[in-house]
Amino acid sequence: MKINNHKVVSENASEKITQEKTGNKGGTMTPGFIIIHFTAGRSAESSVEWFKNPGAGASAHLVIGRDGKITQLIDFNMKAWHAGVSRWAEHVGFNNFSIGIELDNPGRLKKEGGKYIAWFGKEYPEENAVEAIHKHEDTPSYWHSYTEKQIQTCLEACKVLMQKYPTIKEILGHDDISPMRKNDPGPLFPMENFRARLLGRHDDTADIFKITTNGTNLRRGAGTDHSVIRQLSKDTEVEFIKSEKGWFYVFIAEKPNDGEDVLYGWVHNSLVRK
Ligand SMILES: [Zn+2]
Numbered sequence: 001m002k003i004n005n006h007k008v009v010s011e012n013a014s015e016k017i018t019q020e021k022t023g024n025k026g027g028t029m030t031p032g033f034i035i036i037h038f039t040a041g042r043s044a045e046s047s048v049e050w051f052k053n054p055g056a057g058a059s060a061h062l063v064i065g066r067d068g069k070i071t072q073l074i075d076f077n078m079k080a081w082h083a084g085v086s087r088w089a090e091h092v093g094f095n096n097f098s099i100g101i102e103l104d105n106p107g108r109l110k111k112e113g114g115k116y117i118a119w120f121g122k123e124y125p126e127e128n129a130v131e132a133i134h135k136h137e138d139t140p141s142y143w144h145s146y147t148e149k150q151i152q153t154c155l156e157a158c159k160v161l162m163q164k165y166p167t168i169k170e171i172l173g174h175d176d177i178s179p180m181r182k183n184d185p186g187p188l189f190p191m192e193n194f195r196a197r198l199l200g201r202h203d204d205t206a207d208i209f210k211i212t213t214n215g216t217n218l219r220r221g222a223g224t225d226h227s228v229i230r231q232l233s234k235d236t237e238v239e240f241i242k243s244e245k246g247w248f249y250v251f252i253a254e255k256p257n258d259g260e261d262v263l264y265g266w267v268h269n270s271l272v273r274k
Contacts, residue, residue: 001156003164006075016069022052024059026079033098034158034171035083038105038184042122047104060100062157068149086177090273094177099161103150109142116142132187136179136245143188158198171198179246207240209272218265222247229265248272
C-alpha cells in the first residue's frame with residue numbers, strides 16, 4: 001500500500017482498501033502521532049456505519065477489519081474525532097494532531113457460565129477469549145484476540161504513514177492518552193513491538209523527557225497513593241520506559257548528586273515535556 005493525496009491506496013490485489021465519507025471531522029491538521037484503538041463493536045462494517053452517522057460524534061481515519069480490509073473515512077491531513085479528552089506529556093487534545101486507527105474488535109469479554117460475552121451482548125467462542133491483565137488494572141480479564149492479518153495490516157499502514165508524514169514521532173494507544181476513560185487497544189495489542197519496529201529506538205537512542213517543575217515527586221507507583229522516592233528538580237532528564245494511568249515510568253538519566261542509587265520511578269505525565 002501507499003499514500004496518495006492523503007488517502008491510502010492498494011498496490012496489489014491482496015490489499016483490500018475502500019474509501020468512505022463522513023461528516024464527523026474537523027479542519028486540516030499535521031499528524032504528529034498515530035493512536036491505536038479497538039472499535040468495541042460487532043463488525044468492521046457496523047463501526048464504519050457508526051462513524052458515518054452524524055449522531056455518533058465519533059470517527060477515525062482508518063478502520064481495519066479482522067480480514068485485514070482497510071476502510072478509510074477521513075483524509076490523513078484532516079481531523080478525525082477519535083481521541084476525545086486526551087493528554088500525554090505536554091500534548092493535550094489529540095484529535096488536533098493525530099491519526100486514529102481503529103481495529104475491529106469487541107474488546108473486553110465477560111465470562112458467564114462458560115460463555116464469553118461482549119458488552120453489547122454478543123457471545124464469542126472460547127478460542128477468541130484471551131485472559132490478560134490490562135496495564136491500568138490489577139486483575140486479569142478476558143479480551144477478544146486480534147487476527148494476525150489485522151495486526152500485519154495495521155503495522156503496514158503505520159509504516160507507510162510514517163514514511164509519508166515524517167512529522168509523526170510517536171505511536172500510542174488510546175489507553176495511553178486517555179488512561180482514566182479508555183482501555184483500548186488493550187493488553188492483546190503488541191504495542192511494545194510496534195513502537196520498537198516503527199520508532200526504531202535502540203538503547204543508544206533513548207526517549208528523553210525533561211521535568212518541568214521543581215520538586216516533582218518521583219514515586220514508587222503510578223498514583224499519588226504511592227510513596228515518594230525523591231524529588232526532582234526542573235530540567236532533570238528522564239528516560240521514558242512506559243506509561244500507565246497517566247503516569248510515566250522513567251529512568252533518571254542524570255545521576256543524582258546525593259548518592260542515592262534508586263534511579264527508576266514514576267512521575268505524573270503533566271510534569272514532563274520533550
Ligand atoms: Zn479508542
